[in-house]
Amino acid sequence: MNTEFDIAETLDVKGASCPMPVIKTSEAVGDLDVGDVLEVLATDAGSMSDIDGWASSTDGVELLEQVDGGDVYKHYLRKTGE
Template structure:
């Protein structure tokens, strides 16, 4: 998938391990306005399933895309409410 949306903010959590990528993503998402898109950059391979699970179980956010780019995992989350 290619990112075809406007990124509002980028959160760099490279070097952080579980559960910090999700904790920091939630905190950053809480600060977004409705419709804003957060790009999360992580080096924790577990963040792929962790952020997907968090977004699926959390109201107010939508996981738009995830990509593995070498050793960096990119996540795109939209604030929906």
């Protein structure tokens, strides 16, 4: 686990279920500058696979790390392009 990222923004989607964590993440990444890191906090266990799949299939986004914190799942994404 390496959560030593310079986080530009934190998105709190705790309590939201699929597909809202991915939709809100997509919107938040769109508002970032290239190189910025977004931290996403979610309580939906499905967000682990949903955000991974979304990032893998989306140009301009790099999934840096995911942390299963038990009650809260943390996702770290970097905007790599437009």
